[in-house]
Amino acid sequence: MNHNLHIFFQPRSVVLVGATDKSAWSQLIHGNFGAMGYDGQVWLVNKRGTPAHGRAAVTSCRDLPAVPDIAYIFVPTDAVREALEDVAEAGIRHALILSSGYAEAGPDGTQKQDGLIAYARDKGVTLLGPNSLGFINYVHDIPVSPFPVGKEYLRGHLAIVSQSGATTNVIANFAQQQGIGLSYAIATGNEADLDTARVIDYLAQDEATRVIAVFAETIKDPAAFRTAARKAAAAGKPLIILKVGRTELASQLAQAHTGSVTGDDRIFDAVCAQDNIIRVTSIEELVVTAGVLAHTGPIEGGVAIISISGGACEVIADTADLAGLALPPFAEATRATLQAVIADYGAIFNPLDVTGAAVRDPSLFERILTILAADPAIGLTACVYDLPRDGGDFVDRTALTCIGAGLAASKTPGIMINQAIRPVSAFSRNLMAELGIPAVTGGLDLAVRALAAAQRWSERRVRKGKADTGLSRQAAITSARPASEYETLIYLQGQGAPVIQVERAPTADEAVEAWRAIGGPVVLKIASSAIQHKSDIGGVRLNLDSEVAIRDAFAAIMTAARAAYPDAPIDGCLVAPMRPVGIELFVGIAQSPWGPVIVAGLGGVWIELLADTSLRLLPIDETEARAMLDELRARRILDGYRGAPAADLGAVAEAMCKIGNAALALGPDLVTLEINPLLARGDEVEALDALAVWRDG
Structure with missing residues (x-):
C-alpha cells in the first residue's frame, strides 16, 4: 500500500519506551507481542537500562542497534516530553503516547499537549495520542497496545477506530464474541496529531479492510473527515459511526473526556446522509451492522426473511417498518411456486412463516430459500434459526444443513439470524463451516436494523454513482454584500434564483407608478435594512389595487416605521405583485463548524411553530434537495392537501440549489441568508422575501 501511514500501522520493529516489570501497562503491551507471535523486532528502553520481561534494555533510543519503525511511550506524564525528544533524536518518525494528563x-x-505536538511536527514525528491505548493489527499480528489479545482471535475485514481506548476494547471483544473477524482496532486518544479522519483515510486503502466502524466523541477536522468518508465510499467500504453528543449532557461529558467540543448533532446527521455514512446508536448496533455488511457487501434489491416462528415474523415486520427495511412482496411466479411447497395453512407474506412443517421436513428450508433467491426483487435472503453455542445446545444438523444449502445456493447474499443476540463460539463457527452456513447475526431487532442500514447504504451508493459530480455547480465568490431585502432579492435574481418582481419606491408617487406597471393587486412593505420583522410593526399592507389605497398604505407604513424605529434608515416601500395562495416554504443558509448549511421546511409562521426542517451541507445537487423535502414530516402538504395546489418538487429543488449556490458566492462573512417564504404553486416557484445577515466588520 502506498500510504504515508503504512509503516505506522504495519511496523516491522517496535521500541517500548518505559518498559519495566513493575508496570502493568508494560507487562500487557510486551506480553501481546508474544501472544500474537509478532515476528518483527521488539526493543526495550527505560531510564536505567534495567532488563525487563526477560529482555535486555537500554537507556536511550539512540543506543538501539537500528532505528525502529515506531515507538510506544508509556512513561509518567512529566517524563513524556523528554522521552519524545529521545525518540525524535534517534531518528524514529512514528510514535504513540499512552500517558494521560493532557487536553482531557x-x-x-492542553498547553502541555500543544507543546508536544509542536515539537513532534517540528521533528517530523507522526504521533498517535496522547492518552492512546494504541492499536492492534490483526492481519499482520502486530499488537502495539495493552488490549488483552485472546488465544483464538479472529482475523477478518472489520476495522475499528475509537477515540476512547476502553471502548475500543469493548467493541473489539464484542465483535470477536459475535464471530466477526477484525483487521484493526485503533484507539486514537486525544488526537493531537493523528485523528479519526486520517486513520479512516488509511483504512480506505487497506486491502484487508472491507468495513470501518467508528466510535467518536467529536470530529476534530470536519473537512478532512468528509474527505476521508468519501474515499471510503469510493472504495466501496461502508463507514459506520457511533457518535456521542446527541444531548447537552453527552456533549459535556465528551468534552471532559477528550478535551474537545462536539458540534450540532443535526448537522452531523446531514453529513451522514450526504456522504453515505451509517449512523448507529449503540455499540451492539455498530458491531452487528458492521458484521452484516462485512459479509453481504452491497445489497441489490429487497430482503426476504423466513422463519419457523410466526412470532418472529411479526417482530420482524414491526421492526422493519420502523427501521425502513424493504421487505417487498413476492412476484406472482414466486408466489405460485411457493404455494406448491408450503403447507396449505401457510400464508405467503414477507417475512414468510414456513410453519412447523419444516420440523417434519427440514428440506423446506432449502427449497423455500432457493425459490426466494430467484425472485427478481430480492437481493438478500435470511433465515431465522438459532445457531447452537456449544455441544449442550440442541443441534438439528439436517435443518442447519438445509438452511446452509439454501442460503449458499443463490447468487445473492444469504445470512442466518439468531432470534436473540448470543455468542458465536468456536463450536458455532466450526458447525457453520461444516454445514455450509455462510454467516450469522442476531438478534431480531439488531439484525433488521443492520439489514435496513445495509440496504440504505447500497441504495445511496448506487444513487451517488449515477450522479454527475455529486455536487451542484457553484458560482465564484462575489464582492456583493446585499443588506436590505431589496438588495438581497436583486442579488438572488442575478444569481439565477427565482425571485418575485419587486420595485423600490422612495415616494408614494413612485409606489403608484410601480403599481400601474405591475398591472394588478400589489403588496407594499417597508424598505429598510434595519427593520427585519416588518409585519410586527404594521410595515406590510396586502392586496392593494387602487391609487388611493396605495397612497394611504404608503403613508400608514411610513408612520408606523418611524414610530417603531425613529433612527432607522428608511428607503420608502417595496412594491411587489400580490400572489395567489400557494405553499409557503422556508430556505435558509447558516454557517457552522462543518461549513455553510442549508435548511428547508414549511415557511411563514410554520417554520417556528412546527420546527419541521431538513438540512444539508452546501453545496447540494437537486437529488439531495429532493431528499431534503422528502424528509419533512409535512411532506404530504407539498403534494397538495385538501384542494391546495401541489408543488413541483423538481422546481423547488432547483430553486434550493440556486439559492444555496448564491449564498456560497457571498463568501464566509455571510452569517445567514433566509428566504421566507419561498412560494410554490405548481412549477411556479418564487422567493417573496429575503434577508441577509453579515458578520460585523
Missing part, C-alpha cells in the same frame, strides 16, 4: 485534564494539560 483541562487548560494546563
Whole structure:
C-alpha cells in the first residue's frame, strides 16, 4: 500500500519506551507481542537500562542497534516530553503516547499537549495520542497496545477506530464474541496529531479492510473527515459511526473526556446522509451492522426473511417498518411456486412463516430459500434459526444443513439470524463451516436494523454513482454584500434564483407608478435594512389595487416605521405583485463548524411553530434537495392537501440549489441568508422575501 501511514500501522520493529516489570501497562503491551507471535523486532528502553520481561534494555533510543519503525511511550506524564525528544533524536518518525494528563485534564494539560505536538511536527514525528491505548493489527499480528489479545482471535475485514481506548476494547471483544473477524482496532486518544479522519483515510486503502466502524466523541477536522468518508465510499467500504453528543449532557461529558467540543448533532446527521455514512446508536448496533455488511457487501434489491416462528415474523415486520427495511412482496411466479411447497395453512407474506412443517421436513428450508433467491426483487435472503453455542445446545444438523444449502445456493447474499443476540463460539463457527452456513447475526431487532442500514447504504451508493459530480455547480465568490431585502432579492435574481418582481419606491408617487406597471393587486412593505420583522410593526399592507389605497398604505407604513424605529434608515416601500395562495416554504443558509448549511421546511409562521426542517451541507445537487423535502414530516402538504395546489418538487429543488449556490458566492462573512417564504404553486416557484445577515466588520 502506498500510504504515508503504512509503516505506522504495519511496523516491522517496535521500541517500548518505559518498559519495566513493575508496570502493568508494560507487562500487557510486551506480553501481546508474544501472544500474537509478532515476528518483527521488539526493543526495550527505560531510564536505567534495567532488563525487563526477560529482555535486555537500554537507556536511550539512540543506543538501539537500528532505528525502529515506531515507538510506544508509556512513561509518567512529566517524563513524556523528554522521552519524545529521545525518540525524535534517534531518528524514529512514528510514535504513540499512552500517558494521560493532557487536553482531557483541562487548560494546563492542553498547553502541555500543544507543546508536544509542536515539537513532534517540528521533528517530523507522526504521533498517535496522547492518552492512546494504541492499536492492534490483526492481519499482520502486530499488537502495539495493552488490549488483552485472546488465544483464538479472529482475523477478518472489520476495522475499528475509537477515540476512547476502553471502548475500543469493548467493541473489539464484542465483535470477536459475535464471530466477526477484525483487521484493526485503533484507539486514537486525544488526537493531537493523528485523528479519526486520517486513520479512516488509511483504512480506505487497506486491502484487508472491507468495513470501518467508528466510535467518536467529536470530529476534530470536519473537512478532512468528509474527505476521508468519501474515499471510503469510493472504495466501496461502508463507514459506520457511533457518535456521542446527541444531548447537552453527552456533549459535556465528551468534552471532559477528550478535551474537545462536539458540534450540532443535526448537522452531523446531514453529513451522514450526504456522504453515505451509517449512523448507529449503540455499540451492539455498530458491531452487528458492521458484521452484516462485512459479509453481504452491497445489497441489490429487497430482503426476504423466513422463519419457523410466526412470532418472529411479526417482530420482524414491526421492526422493519420502523427501521425502513424493504421487505417487498413476492412476484406472482414466486408466489405460485411457493404455494406448491408450503403447507396449505401457510400464508405467503414477507417475512414468510414456513410453519412447523419444516420440523417434519427440514428440506423446506432449502427449497423455500432457493425459490426466494430467484425472485427478481430480492437481493438478500435470511433465515431465522438459532445457531447452537456449544455441544449442550440442541443441534438439528439436517435443518442447519438445509438452511446452509439454501442460503449458499443463490447468487445473492444469504445470512442466518439468531432470534436473540448470543455468542458465536468456536463450536458455532466450526458447525457453520461444516454445514455450509455462510454467516450469522442476531438478534431480531439488531439484525433488521443492520439489514435496513445495509440496504440504505447500497441504495445511496448506487444513487451517488449515477450522479454527475455529486455536487451542484457553484458560482465564484462575489464582492456583493446585499443588506436590505431589496438588495438581497436583486442579488438572488442575478444569481439565477427565482425571485418575485419587486420595485423600490422612495415616494408614494413612485409606489403608484410601480403599481400601474405591475398591472394588478400589489403588496407594499417597508424598505429598510434595519427593520427585519416588518409585519410586527404594521410595515406590510396586502392586496392593494387602487391609487388611493396605495397612497394611504404608503403613508400608514411610513408612520408606523418611524414610530417603531425613529433612527432607522428608511428607503420608502417595496412594491411587489400580490400572489395567489400557494405553499409557503422556508430556505435558509447558516454557517457552522462543518461549513455553510442549508435548511428547508414549511415557511411563514410554520417554520417556528412546527420546527419541521431538513438540512444539508452546501453545496447540494437537486437529488439531495429532493431528499431534503422528502424528509419533512409535512411532506404530504407539498403534494397538495385538501384542494391546495401541489408543488413541483423538481422546481423547488432547483430553486434550493440556486439559492444555496448564491449564498456560497457571498463568501464566509455571510452569517445567514433566509428566504421566507419561498412560494410554490405548481412549477411556479418564487422567493417573496429575503434577508441577509453579515458578520460585523
